Amino acid sequence: MPPLSAAKKPTRYLALSGGVGGAKLVHGLAQVLPAEALMVAVNIGDDFEHLGLSICPDLDTVLYTLAGVVHPQQGWGRADESLGVLDELRRLGGPDWFTLGDRDIALHLLRSQLLAQGLSLSQVSNELARRLGVDVTVLPVSDQRLRTTVYTDQGALAFQDYFVRLRCAPVLRALDFVGAAQARLAPAVRELLTGDDLAGVIVCPSNPYLSLAPMLAIAELRELLRTVAAPVIAVSPIVAGDAIKGPTAKIMRELGVQPQAGIIAELYADFVDAVIVDVADAALADGDTRFDVAATVMKTAEHRAALARHCIALVQRLRS
Amino acid sequence: MPPLSAAKKPTRYLALSGGVGGAKLVHGLAQVLPAEALMVAVNIGDDFEHLGLSICPDLDTVLYTLAGVVHPQQGWGRADESLGVLDELRRLGGPDWFTLGDRDIALHLLRSQLLAQGLSLSQVSNELARRLGVDVTVLPVSDQRLRTTVYTDQGALAFQDYFVRLRCAPVLRALDFVGAAQARLAPAVRELLTGDDLAGVIVCPSNPYLSLAPMLAIAELRELLRTVAAPVIAVSPIVAGDAIKGPTAKIMRELGVQPQAGIIAELYADFVDAVIVDVADAALADGDTRFDVAATVMKTAEHRAALARHCIALVQRLRS
Numbered sequence: 290m291p292p293l294s295a296a297k298k299p300t301r302y303l304a305l306s307g308g309v310g311g312a313k314l315v316h317g318l319a320q321v322l323p324a325e326a327l328m329v330a331v332n333i334g335d336d337f338e339h340l341g342l343s344i345c346p347d348l349d350t351v352l353y354t355l356a357g358v359v360h361p362q363q364g365w366g367r368a369d370e371s372l373g374v375l376d377e378l379r380r381l382g383g384p385d386w387f388t389l390g391d392r393d394i395a396l397h398l399l400r401s402q403l404l405a406q407g408l409s410l411s412q413v414s415n416e417l418a419r420r421l422g423v424d425v426t427v428l429p430v431s432d433q434r435l436r437t438t439v440y441t442d443q444g445a446l447a448f449q450d451y452f453v454r455l456r457c458a459p460v461l462r463a464l465d466f467v468g469a470a471q472a473r474l475a476p477a478v479r480e481l482l483t484g485d486d487l488a489g490v491i492v493c494p495s496n497p498y499l500s501l502a503p504m505l506a507i508a509e510l511r512e513l514l515r516t517v518a519a520p521v522i523a524v525s526p527i528v529a530g531d532a533i534k535g536p537t538a539k540i541m542r543e544l545g546v547q548p549q550a551g552i553i554a555e556l557y558a559d560f561v562d563a564v565i566v567d568v569a570d571a572a573l574a575d576g577d578t579r580f581d582v583a584a585t586v587m588k589t590a591e592h593r594a595a596l597a598r599h600c601i602a603l604v605q606r607l608r609s
Numbered sequence: 610m611p612p613l614s615a616a617k618k619p620t621r622y623l624a625l626s627g628g629v630g631g632a633k634l635v636h637g638l639a640q641v642l643p644a645e646a647l648m649v650a651v652n653i654g655d656d657f658e659h660l661g662l663s664i665c666p667d668l669d670t671v672l673y674t675l676a677g678v679v680h681p682q683q684g685w686g687r688a689d690e691s692l693g694v695l696d697e698l699r700r701l702g703g704p705d706w707f708t709l710g711d712r713d714i715a716l717h718l719l720r721s722q723l724l725a726q727g728l729s730l731s732q733v734s735n736e737l738a739r740r741l742g743v744d745v746t747v748l749p750v751s752d753q754r755l756r757t758t759v760y761t762d763q764g765a766l767a768f769q770d771y772f773v774r775l776r777c778a779p780v781l782r783a784l785d786f787v788g789a790a791q792a793r794l795a796p797a798v799r800e801l802l803t804g805d806d807l808a809g810v811i812v813c814p815s816n817p818y819l820s821l822a823p824m825l826a827i828a829e830l831r832e833l834l835r836t837v838a839a840p841v842i843a844v845s846p847i848v849a850g851d852a853i854k855g856p857t858a859k860i861m862r863e864l865g866v867q868p869q870a871g872i873i874a875e876l877y878a879d880f881v882d883a884v885i886v887d888v889a890d891a892a893l894a895d896g897d898t899r900f901d902v903a904a905t906v907m908k909t910a911e912h913r914a915a916l917a918r919h920c921i922a923l924v925q926r927l928r929s
Contacts (some may be wrong), residue, residue: 341721373711391693401661
């Protein structure tokens with residue numbers, strides 16, 4: 290029988306996520322955990338101002354995915370979207386390289402208004418989640434400004450210039466996360482990481498360079514992940530030597546890194562307790578306890594929930 | 610025979626306009642004058658920021674009217690408009706009291722972007738006119754901020770709160786044009802008013818309290834209108850004791866002024882050379898040389914052009 294003074298078993302999970310790929314696992318976690326047991330800290334390195342709108346692509350993708358209103362094929366943007374504004378912008382010779390759907394614009398306008406009223410990005414994200422009917426806590430990793438600059442063979446580029454306007458075509462040489470040195474963790478994220486109710490941290494299968502590196506560039510976050518008592522696990526976004534989606538593999542090659550699932554354990558070596566790799570990479574786990582194997586390709590909501598259950602089981606196994 | 614040194618006959622007209630009513634006469638003037646002979650200085654007292662967008666209702670109405678894309682029944686906003694953004698804003702519980710069409714939003718986004726790039730409101734208006742295919746010069750009366758505050762029986766209200774959100778229902782007690790004391794004329798407007806190519810000034814049939822008073826509150830403008838050599842004429846927005854459209858008559862009654870066409874000559878007594886009243890008010894012109902008579906109700910493009918021709922003929926008669 291446990292002593293009466295036994296500490297309460299911790300109940301809350303922190304997920305670190307970028308956009309599309311990460312949002313899928315977040316959606317799985319939201320299916321299998323009570324809403325109050327899940328907090329998602331999201332990359333803000335992609336955030337930018339466009340036509341005066343404050344746009345947070347990764348936060349939007351996570352919110353839209355959890356709200357069930359994301360475009361099912363794209364994985365970002367809204368389903369049943371119209372392009373009335375963009376069509377007219379194009380007619381007026383305005384910039385049309387960043388696809389802004391009308392529903393999307395409504396959210397950007399609301400966010401811009403709430404920010405202008407003095408709310409922090411965390412407060413704004415809570416408010417937008419509420420309005421979208423999302424009951425999981427979705428927060429920016431920081432309330433301070435942190436922006437990814439991409440150094441390429443075509444010079445230094447703001448992230449969305451590189452990622453959307455130029456479709457990642459320039460050869461990547463280096464990344465800089467401007468503002469990271471000054472950025473602090475969003476208060477609620479810090480509270481969860483430093484409190485006694487943290488059951489585990491799950492690093493979603495997001496791009497390690499473009500989505501997770503900006504977050505991990507916040508010294509406070511990386512240091513807390515290193516020292517936290519709860520297990521920290523990651524899911525590899527690399528499957529059988531390639532990325533499921535997006536430019537991860539191309540970027541790794543440009544940075545001189547062989548795209549293979551094992552690299553995740555090296556990139557996160559200082560804080561990760563285990564890395565889940567896909568069944569296609571099961572050989573990695575042979576005699577290497579850093580790795581765990583699961584089906585990581587999430588084509589359906591059920592795949593997402595199954596991977597989420599696997600993650601939670603792994604965390605609980607690591608804790609015991 | 611005129612001496613060889615005779616001054617060139619001045620060729621350019623300045624129109625002062627608010628929104629819907631003024632824009633109709635501006636459209637008439639644009640039909641009968643070469644584009645380079647017409648400059649329109651537009652009220653900015655209605656301008657406001659909404660959801661982070663910089664909105665200039667009167668400038669937009671004049672531009673849309675001249676571009677032939679204005680909503681024909683409303684007289685403001687765009688024809689063939691869609692409401693994708695507004696519908697979603699409503700779903701998200703955002704403010705929907707100000708109707709923002711998708712095409713309209715495209716223009717506001719472009720304006721907000723150009724202003725953020727450091728362009729003056731005059732430069733932005735020139736750029737938007739160019740993109741809409743408008744070759745007449747349409748400018749804000751000032752590049753500085755000038756905002757109408759309405760004092761009512763429900764307290765002080767920002768202009769659009771009073772005009773759109775509350776549909777002019779509160780009883781108006783007084784008006785304040787915040788920023789007017791600091792505002793200077795837009796440079797091109799000043800240049801025309803102080804140069805030697807000014808043929809005449811036409812005060813359009815806009816609301817004298819809500820549309821023209823904010824402009825005339827710029828001391829520099831009123832003083833130049835008083836002293837300029839070219840004739841200054843006005844078209845009465847009051848016809849047979851009522852306003853053709855909008856709250857002009859209601860406002861005059863609330864301010865203790867009898868709504869009748871003759872009041873225009875009194876309100877502009879210090880600078881106007883003649884006031885055109887409608888045929889319904891022809892009796893005013895009996896033995897009173899301040900008044901001239903024309904059909905001022907503009908139901909068609911031809912009506913607009915006919916009134917514009919009348920205005921120009923009157924200016925030319927006053928000059929000779």
